[in-house]
Amino acid sequence: MSTPDAPQAPEEQLDVGPDPAIEPTRVQSYIYVKPGTFEADRHFYPRVLNAQLHPLVRFFLALSNDRIINRYCHLNPRVSPETLADILNTEPRHFRWSGADLLHVTTEAGRRHMVVVETNSCPSGQKSMPSFEEHDDQLGYRKNLERAFMPLLRGRRLPPGELAVIYDKNPMESSGYAAAMADLFQEPVHLVEFPDVSQRKPGEGSDAEEPRCRFVNGVLEIRDAGDNWVPIRCAFRYVTQRPWNRLPIQTKTVILNPIISCLAGGRNKMVAAKAYDFYNGTLMGTGLGIRTPETMWDVSKREIPLWVQRLGGHAVIKIPYSNAGQGVYTITSKEELDAFMAADYPYERFIVQSLIGNAQWSSQTRAGRLYHVGTIPNKKGNIFVADLRVMVCAGPGGFRPLVIYARRARSPLMSKLGEYSSWDMLGTNLSIKREGGGWDSDTARLLLMDRKDFNLIGVGIDELIEAYIQTVLSTVAIDQMAQRLINKKGALRTKLFRSLNDDDALIAEILG
Template sequence: PKSPSPDIQHPKTHYSNEGRRSKVKGLGKMSAPGSPDLEADVDAKVQVPPNTAKFATLFEPDSFVAEESYYSRVLNAQRHPLVSSFMGLSNDVIAARYCHLHPSTDEKVLLDVLKTPKKYFNWAGVDLFSVTDDNGKKQMIIIETNSCPSGNKSLPMPADFDENNSNYHYLIRNAFWNKAKDLPKESGVLAVVYDKNDMECQAYACALADVAQEKVYLAKWKNDDPNPPAKIEKSRLYVRTEDGKWVGVRAAFRYVTQAPWARIPALTSRTFVFNPIVCCLAGGRNKMCADKAYEFFNHRHFKSGLVVRTPVTIRDVAKREVPIWVKSMGGFAVVKNPYSNAGQGVYTICSMQELDAFMKEDHKYDRFIVQSLVGNSGWSSSIRGKRILP
């Protein structure tokens, strides 16, 4: 799909937010625009400053502001027709079209995979590469799965957009709220907890307030914060209000990405957390477990013509073994810390100098995964070991 173009006018280009900001409590404690750690958006007219408050910011219904929820060029862009068409397809149509292109696939099994309700992992994103192998065959491969995916701020809005029907509202309404709406209000408040991506998380809080028609707390919970505005006690999530009181949370939308298991247990019996941390441990943040999951899926479904394609992946590699595996891939490989995300802990090895730099670095973990490097034909891995380090 093409990137949003600023010269393509959206059918609805005027966004009136007059009076809406008065419904957001606690924003005065946020740092001013222009802070060094402000999320980059070079062409944005309105920027969302990082939340540095030591209490949870309160959002009320009708506080969603489009200009503060999307990159500015996205506001006046349209979705590519191919994207709009695909996002409007049902599971049945997707399965039928896929099987038309892949006749060896069992359509009944594919539909069963698509329609089976998920117990824990209800919101996910993946990094996909469109690649061509040495024989000229085109295919998609998956690089990794994400249990707290970002990207809504970069997705142009639908043509019939209104401020109660944004991408954020759609996700909250169809993925989160249909599982949390029956929880009794007296069991606690609603909250969004996060550690990065201020723009999207504020938008999710506003969208949740609109969908639920009640106030929503937004708490930034960084791993190195000695006094965060959120905590877990006796399997329940609490957030701190502006007056210093701790209030229990009945349901929380989670965007805590950096080692979330260090702050939140795998399962919280007294607070519905979406997604639960068990999703991160099972593969959303654990690349070793994710690779095993892909392998198990392929073993289960290969007779039906279904397979998850990934780069060649070697798990549980000790640091001293990394040079051996890099050499076996022709001197081109990607070494990954299995628990990091967002590009952290990823080492692209294309030369002896880069390999030496990796070996000299002190690493937090003892085990790594080594994957074949997928890229230009001149610097991709060769499993036969044809390419030699310069």
């Protein structure tokens, strides 16, 4: 056992940094976080600490939903302001905290818009956001807890117990939420790693044989530094890698986000695509809709070459249940397709989407070609693909934007294929999975919303407004799907879920 004056952290926690002020009883992947211990340099990237939020982004974040509605409807007169107001003022039942990844694209005719690539439950981003209020280091962390988490507890019958933050990656943000939660509740918080040990090699990882989390009659219990099992009344979750194989759908412990938000689309691209489609059907006639690449779902492996051919030889193939940039394959040549087809995969069904690339080599779809607007050219004249992450949270007052940042690809977007791989030109995710376990992040490609980076991204306030609205629409679509998938007793409608996502390998993970 480690002593408070000489804490020892596993490799995955080194970027959090030791902090004697927390006075943790720390053993392996467990920290006991006390109130008054939030320190900004532990929960933000170093370059974010000295960054100044761009004035345009600051102005956007200060806009009320009413002003956003007025502006958006002025530019899109076919949109019903009443419908948009109802949507932005929605309090989701399950999916209260989300982040969408969007691409800024244009048509061959020059019409620009934001396209949703995916929507994430329990998204990262706090550590990449310059502070809105320079005197308030906790702003984003605390705002999410105040707006989305704490109202969820009101009027709920909670089991006796304490507080926890559980995570499987990103200890920098997980510890930030734990420290902010300790201050808000004025009581200690258990910060506990809950890894997906099924993916580890034999003998890999210190907690492989001694898990720190378990569920007993629906109550989350964590094993503390003294090896005592402590019941938890409510928990904030940053478990993102196949969370359904560790977290039950029904729990007495209140958890944000609940696991149904992942199964309904927050970590399940297959069901998300259908949720978007169903929700767009209800929005017909309002002028609103979720914009996505053309998507084919429930595709078996042997069908994939046919769909790639249908899209003109350029496509994106996705394993529907992966995240953090894993399980996404860009196809722009026969060699890339052959390499994909030659590999083995744990699941039976895939998603095939139209590829958004350069104007010279994007997928041909029913709606024509889309291609990346990209960043402002650098001094060498190179344009890079960049996506935009918009994180939102929602509570009794509806939705509000929380975090915005961008990520660029490794290599410039070229008019001809061959000089760089298609993934290096199009892939923007910063997460890197280490061979020995754990995650790193390629922060050199991170674009902040500060005075320096924001000007390179090539978006203005109207694009930020559209990105926010698209994020809210996709979040509401997934929340509505989650409501359909849960019966009155709070259990999963298994037959309905299987009809939407008939993948035996996934069902086996969910049902244990």
